Amino acid sequence: MNRYDIHTTILSNENVAEDHYLLRCECPEIATHAQPGQFIHVLISNDSGLLLRRPFTVYSVDKYEITMLYQIIGEGTLRLSGMGNGSPLHVLGPLGNTFDIKKSAGPAILVGGGAGIASLMLLAAALRNESIETHALVGAQHRRRLLSIEDLKSIGVSVHIATDDGSVGHHGFVTDILSNMLSLSPNKPTIYACGPHGMLAAVSKITCQHDVPTQVAMENRMGCALGVCLGCVCPVRIDENQIEYQRVCTEGPVFNATEIAWEI
Template sequence: MPNPTQKFDLPTEVISNELIAENHYLLRCSCPEVAARALPGQFIHVLISQGSGLLLRRPFTVYTIDDDQITMLYQLIGEGTNVLSGLKFGDSIRVLGPLGNTFDFSVTPNPAIIVGGGAGIASLMLLATALRDADVHTLALVGSMNQARLLSVKDLQAIGVDTHIATDDGSVGHHGFVTELLTHLLQTHDLQNPVIYACGPDGMLRTVTKIALDSGIPTQLAMENRMGCALGVCLGCVCKVQLSEGGFEYQRVCTEGPVFNAEDIIW
């Protein structure tokens, strides 16, 4: 019987790798095994082949799936993403995945509130698609530094998600943080069964967590961290998680995560 959680490590080639917003790229590759299995929240661990000067792989969320192809949306943040951004059509990479757990929307949220800060929105796109497919009423709150760096708004609107924008400099949408949009939404609407799904910078996730705890709204966070193996063995990517029986445990973002309940994370 096929194993539904089977992981693969496969060679593939870059189909396209384009600058889609200031400092942000979208890479597309063919990866049928991952495309057939990846669930919302899951990620891949990418080896940029020989000659890159890098030792370790780099983890990226699966942004979209189109038949046999997957895309990853990434921000230039260091050496790894810098090398990655230089890859062109036909260049080789290896893709390990799909990895990690998934967002849970089995409670049928009404509405599902997606909150993405910066490149964090990338981790929420597959979820938005899955929610649309499940006919779940979904709102997206998308934050960025400025209009030039705004991501995913068109992609979200294209699948019919009601999308609201916040920018730090006010160049488009609400002038301020995306978390202010969230607070405003919760204050001005009587929501029946809301669930929040968030990914973004630590500061944003802390604020989302505070909003979640104050309002009692179930909230799931996609966490990010430096990763070594992404297979659960190096224990390099942990985050601190509260245990129901008291005390805490360092849990692996790559294995127990990347999705955690906001109330369980100890910042």
């Protein structure tokens, strides 16, 4: 798979929810080639404190443009949130493997926790293009941090909301909704999830109990994104007795949930 290092500028950088921004830039080669689950590695500034690029999933593509939806976490994303239209950006991508779209008797269920829903949006569009019935379970701490609801609805995805404080939707975790849906679903769905590590471990436990195929996009801390520094490895079960460390940047970010040794 080819990857491109593009010098571009920000077209828009909009505050869409508390501490969350949607950034749009022109990256023709990435827009043409990016597949669901793949990410870009963004050089925010040449300042010595920000020399490491930051990874973000491609949220959407439109002709020559791509968007990324990001949460302010630390210095890099805080700096990014303050950058206006016309600011320069170096964008490397598309990187990593992709979600494997399965056609099964049941629907697709997307489970997104916080900014994790950003990694599922391009997938949602691809599933709808294949006319696959798609449900998105979207979790947030509170209503001010809810993401992507209108974007998902606009492409025909049915949305189910959970908030930690009950300010909108189910009062509790998205995993409660998932358990419920799996208990009621007559046909075996396919699950695609992204979010905090604890949420992904919980999703994996539930879907394993119901024996439904589950793909997770891992968002480990990442350094080079090229498979060299080994900063982003996660433990993968090779067989009952053997664990191997695989790179989220090159072997991932998408893994089958049953492969990950969640307890480590």
